[in-house]
Amino acid sequence: MRVVVTDYNFEDLGIEREVFESIGAEVVGADAGTEAEVREAAEGADALLNQYAPVGPAAFDAAPDLRAVGRYGVGVDTVDLDAATERGVWVLNVPSYCEDEVSTHTLSLLLACERQVARFDSAIEDGDWDWKIGRPIFRQRGRTLGLAGFGKIPQRLARKASTLGLDVIAYDPYVDREELAEHDVEKVAFDGLLERSDAISVHTPLTDETRGLFDREAFAAMDEESVIVNTARGAVIDVEALADALEAGEIRGAGLDVLPEEPPDESPLVGREDVVLTPHVGWYSEESIVELRRTVAEDVARVLEGEAPENPVNDLGPE
Incomplete structure (x- = not known):
């Protein structure tokens, strides 16, 4: 059996080889970037x-004997699910492995924006020691954090944010009011999220419904002192609209771990003092990277051994 890793930025494939050698499968690493x-x-x-x-x-x-595609991560927008299902190929993901890391990184980006951390650091490098550079900065207690989406990661973020005294509201058409209330979170419509939030954190998957969800109209509806944070999928935010909104003073700042194009090529957001960028690193810790790789490799191995996968994304019916 032959397992091909289409692309990876790990130091080696030792974890994968350990898993697949146990079932007699060969692991081949590639460096593919295009279809x-x-x-x-x-x-x-x-x-x-x-x-x-x-x-x-x-x-x-090209691979008529293909039985499974395992995605390193929660989202599977890199894989054509319809094509896989039509050909009877399982698509597998890792639905739960980095909730702590992403929720913590989200909070870090939020606080970096609210407390103007990057701007102060840059100013000091330029020899400017002046607290007024970051004005205005607001007390977090009593402010409203709006969540776009309410899966496992924003649920953890809500608990962490509450320790700062933030009031949390959420827009998620697929989660009912009672479930949100169990987390001390108020359910709101999208318009309410935009109008009431002092900060918005994006946690939606990337679908036809959510692509470009935060567009010019959305930014115009937000408070001019609000900030937006995204650790979900880059294309949920229209980055050109975001850059224009920042330039026009319609919102105050943004903290982004994801972008529509990674790495960005001449993005209007790079180099702005009111934007904090990180390189899609919210998922990472030494513990999470091992968990990620081993979980998906072991699930692919199950399929190759004729067993049912634990984390299927598509439905192939009974084995």
Whole structure:
């Protein structure tokens, strides 16, 4: 059996090899970045492990014996689910591994924006020691944090934010009011989220419904002293609209761990004093990276051994 890792930025594939050698499977690492490169790498594969490269119909056609594609992460927008399902290929993810890391990173970005950490640091490097550079800065207790989406990560964030005295509201059409109330979170409509939040944290998946959810109209509806944080999917925010909103003073700042294009190429957000950027690192800790890799590799191994996967994304019906 042959397992191809389409792309990865780990130091090695030792964890994967340990898992697959136990079932007699060979692990081959590739450096694919395009659909054509993924197709070439996938030839003859029984399974794929995938990080960022696009896995489209051509890859499935190049590997007629393919049985599973395992995605390093929660989201699977790199994989064509319809093409996989049509060909009877399991798509697997890691739905739970970094809730602590992402919720903590989100809070870090929020506080960096609210307390103007990056701006003060940059000013001091330039020889400017002046607390007034960061004005205005507001006390967090009593302010309102709005959550767009209310899955496991924002649930943990809500608990952490409450220790700072933040009031938490959430927009999520798929979570009922009673469940939100169990977390001491008020359910609001999207308009209410925009109008009432002093800070908004984005936690939605990337779907047709959420792509560009935060657009020019959304930013215009937000308070001019509000900030937005995104540790979910970059394309949920229209970055051109965000840059224009910041330039026009419609909102005060942004903290982003994800962008539509990673790494960004001439993004209007890079270099702005009112934007804090991190390189899609919210998921990372030494513990989480091991958990991520081992979990998805072991699930792919289950499929190759004829067992049912634990974390399927698509439905292939009974085995």
